[in-house]
Amino acid sequence: MRIVCPFCGERELGEFTYLGDAKPQRPAPVAGEDAVYEYVYLRDNIAGSMSEHWYHGGGCRAWLKVTRNTLTHEISAVAPAAGAGAAKVGA
Amino acid sequence: MKYSIFSLARAALSGHKNWQRTWRDASPKGRYDVVIIGGGGHGLATAWFLASEFGIRNVAVLEKGWIGSGNAGRNTTIIRSNYGLPGNTGFYELSMRLWERMEQDLNYNAMVSQRGVINLYHSDAQRDAYARRGNTMRINGIDAELLDLAAVKKMMPFLNFDNARFPVQGGLLQRRGGTARHDAVVWGYAHAASELGVDIIQNCEVTGFTRDANGKVTGVETSRGRIGAGKVGMAVAGSTSRVAAMAGLRLPIESHVLQAFVSEAIKPLLPNVMTFGAGHFYVSQSDKGGLVFGGDIDGYNSYAQRGNLPVMEDVCEGGMALIPMIGRVRLLRQWGGIMDMSMDGTPIIDKSPVEGLYLNAGWCYGGFKATPGSGLVFAHLLARDESHQEAARFRLDRFQRGAMIDEKGQGAQPNLH
Numbered sequence: 001m002r003i004v005c006p007f008c009g010e011r012e013l014g015e016f017t018y019l020g021d022a023k024p025q026r027p028a029p030v031a032g033e034d035a036v037y038e039y040v041y042l043r044d045n046i047a048g049s050m051s052e053h054w055y056h057g058g059g060c061r062a063w064l065k066v067t068r069n070t071l072t073h074e075i076s077a078v079a080p081a082a083g084a085g086a087a088k089v090g091a
Numbered sequence: 092m093k094y095s096i097f098s099l100a101r102a103a104l105s106g107h108k109n110w111q112r113t114w115r116d117a118s119p120k121g122r123y124d125v126v127i128i129g130g131g132g133h134g135l136a137t138a139w140f141l142a143s144e145f146g147i148r149n150v151a152v153l154e155k156g157w158i159g160s161g162n163a164g165r166n167t168t169i170i171r172s173n174y175g176l177p178g179n180t181g182f183y184e185l186s187m188r189l190w191e192r193m194e195q196d197l198n199y200n201a202m203v204s205q206r207g208v209i210n211l212y213h214s215d216a217q218r219d220a221y222a223r224r225g226n227t228m229r230i231n232g233i234d235a236e237l238l239d240l241a242a243v244k245k246m247m248p249f250l251n252f253d254n255a256r257f258p259v260q261g262g263l264l265q266r267r268g269g270t271a272r273h274d275a276v277v278w279g280y281a282h283a284a285s286e287l288g289v290d291i292i293q294n295c296e297v298t299g300f301t302r303d304a305n306g307k308v309t310g311v312e313t314s315r316g317r318i319g320a321g322k323v324g325m326a327v328a329g330s331t332s333r334v335a336a337m338a339g340l341r342l343p344i345e346s347h348v349l350q351a352f353v354s355e356a357i358k359p360l361l362p363n364v365m366t367f368g369a370g371h372f373y374v375s376q377s378d379k380g381g382l383v384f385g386g387d388i389d390g391y392n393s394y395a396q397r398g399n400l401p402v403m404e405d406v407c408e409g410g411m412a413l414i415p416m417i418g419r420v421r422l423l424r425q426w427g428g429i430m431d432m433s434m435d436g437t438p439i440i441d442k443s444p445v446e447g448l449y450l451n452a453g454w455c456y457g458g459f460k461a462t463p464g465s466g467l468v469f470a471h472l473l474a475r476d477e478s479h480q481e482a483a484r485f486r487l488d489r490f491q492r493g494a495m496i497d498e499k500g501q502g503a504q505p506n507l508h
Contacts, residue, residue: 018390020392020504041343043344044341045332045333045346047346070392
């Protein structure tokens, strides 16, 4: 598996670290315990195309949003995650 | 049939051509008291304990492929009970005691080999942590010995003791730990359960649940038709999220791949199961002579049953750091298994929020050693609707209650443990 970093180009997997499913959103501080439980622990655990966060620690150190098929390891899209990195490329 | 010295002699005299099938490959009936989804070690063990221990014999085990085709055939066959946290300590020791009498219980040779499991330590802090874990084990009646450098050198003189970065200082040894023949465990439980009337149904994939007006599960839809059930138990290893989703459940589980490796056969080298405490590498030698080893999970969600090269490299580096001479041994095979990584690294054995549906899930990569214990406690839960005392902490709501069992102390992230 290789990931095409939008800043560095195609790099081998060892340069990246996985965070997990990009879908869970941190709940508001007043959202209550159930919302926090759901955010921290519960997962869709998708079999198929999944949007996830990867960190390019061995390269540009940007956070990336990678769309990958968990059944085949096939990567269909890579984009900078929201934040400073995204601003750099106008995403 | 019953195996004995006489059955062996009889079969030998007829040229080993008249061995009978060891279990019945059944067709589904319309209804069972209990339906177990998953014909691996855990599912078959559960069925056997239901029949033998709790007298519930109208039981079916449904397997989408052939029995033992999932993670029962994708592990490194290690058995041990060297755990330190309440909940784990008692459970894995229960399992270890069941391993010790499994062959008598099942009338099947599972090749249980108590050759010992040694965890090496490489620093003072790690020695202290292992001493503490060993003390916890001994307080709970489990065998553990803390070995110093001289004792490890005597036992395994071939290790790289001159490693400047991670010098071997000693190890924590559990002599009762060891290995078992993974396929024989599956066949043994199938043999014994089938003798007691359990139906083992292969090529039968569950595609949905049938529910009554109150939402209670009343059976399963399968590729071989609808099967009614009083209760449905899930023991489907890495597919828990997918099967549970058919009942509308969302669980604290991610599916990850773990790779394992076996080398070409060599003469007897390793006297025991050994783990490298500085990296993540564990190895034993099979009875055929191959070195069977593994390390970390790949670290990202996967259902692919195959891994990627960075972890393979990492595992082999760990092996080379510890036993430089294995660099001359060729790798024969590599495989990947899909596991439920629970959020704290500990299994979930509990009723699900859906009435009539029971969970045996979240084994991470420690499921093989748990096989008999898992079968017993899950059968207990299915038969009596309450947790076995040694599984009372493996509840699903422990994440909400803040009662996680995080043996590695790394936090609520599946790729950390």
